[in-house]
Amino acid sequence: xxxxYELTLLLDFYGQxxxxxxxxxxxxxxxxxxxxxxxxxQLNISRQGVFDNIKRAKTTLxxxxxxxxxxxxxxxxxxxxxxxxxxxxxxDLDYLKAEDRKHLESIRQGIQEIIDG
Amino acid sequence: xxxxYELTLLLDFYGQxxxxxxxxxxxxxxxxxxxxxxxxxQLNISRQGVFDNIKRAKTTLxxxxxxxxxxxxxxxxxxxxxxxxxxxxxxDLDYLKAEDRKHLESIRQGIQEIIDG
Numbered sequence: 297x298x299x300x301y302e303l304t305l306l307l308d309f310y311g312q313x314x315x316x317x318x319x320x321x322x323x324x325x326x327x328x329x330x331x332x333x334x335x336x337x338q339l340n341i342s343r344q345g346v347f348d349n350i351k352r353a354k355t356t357l358x359x360x361x362x363x364x365x366x367x368x369x370x371x372x373x374x375x376x377x378x379x380x381x382x383x384x385x386x387x388d389l390d391y392l393k394a395e396d397r398k399h400l401e402s403i404r405q406g407i408q409e410i411i412d413g
Numbered sequence: 414x415x416x417x418y419e420l421t422l423l424l425d426f427y428g429q430x431x432x433x434x435x436x437x438x439x440x441x442x443x444x445x446x447x448x449x450x451x452x453x454x455q456l457n458i459s460r461q462g463v464f465d466n467i468k469r470a471k472t473t474l475x476x477x478x479x480x481x482x483x484x485x486x487x488x489x490x491x492x493x494x495x496x497x498x499x500x501x502x503x504x505d506l507d508y509l510k511a512e513d514r515k516h517l518e519s520i521r522q523g524i525q526e527i528i529d530g
Contacts, residue, residue: 309481309483310481312480312481313477313480313481360430363429363430364426364427364429364430366426366483369487369530370486370487372530373487373490373527373530376523376526376527376530377523377527379523380519380520380523380524383516383519383520383523384516384520386513386516387509387513387516387517388510388513391508391509391510391513392504392508392509393505393508396503396504396505396508399500399501399503399504400504402497402500403497403500403501403520406493406494406496406497406500407497409493410490410493410494410527413486413489413490413493
């Protein structure tokens with residue numbers, strides 16, 4: 297997994313356990329693509345202060361995932377749902393009864409919700 | 414959700430953020446059905462000590478779920494997977510081509526894994 301994408305997931309899952317300041321900085325950096333210099337200016341702190349906050353917060357997030365593994369658990373479920381969707385798309389709709397086509401459509405929607413969730 | 418079942422889920426998700434002693438006590442109580450008196454005897458501490466540890470640990474677990482909501486998130490996914498399984502079971506297999514029956518069986522297995530995960 298790409299490290300930046302991983303950090304957005306870690307932030308999404310565990311961000312509420314960071315300090316408010318750490319969360320604010322990581323949210324600006326990873327979700328809103330602010331550079332360290334832009335964050336420093338925006339929050340009126342030093343660039344080094346921004347860097348230190350990011351470093352500490354990343355360590356906290358990595359430690360949480362190492363202990364709890366919930367991002368891994370969740371991305372595993374999502375991957376399974378994506379595989380299921382592929383199998384749904386392999387079914388030949390022409391051979392289905394109208395009501396079974398409806399059931400399959402509900403199944404597809406449910407799977408899509410799991411993927412999006 | 415039944416409170417004891419909820420606590421086994423909270424312990425499963427967030428237990429590694431408790432102290433080792435708290436985790437041990439809650440694991441004995443909620444996963445292995447030990448009474449407070451039995452735990453006190455087993456760990457050679459007072460019954461009041463057991464009670465206090467449980468109380469503090471429950472507060473920690475509840476606070477974690479309030480902040481992160483990951484048990485709620487996962488039980489929601491599981492519930493969706495259970496609904497999908499019901500829809501799969503409504504499809505009339507007799508009308509499916511042999512290979513589509515195989516696809517549907519793969520879908521069923523995938524969904525079951527999400528439910529069991």
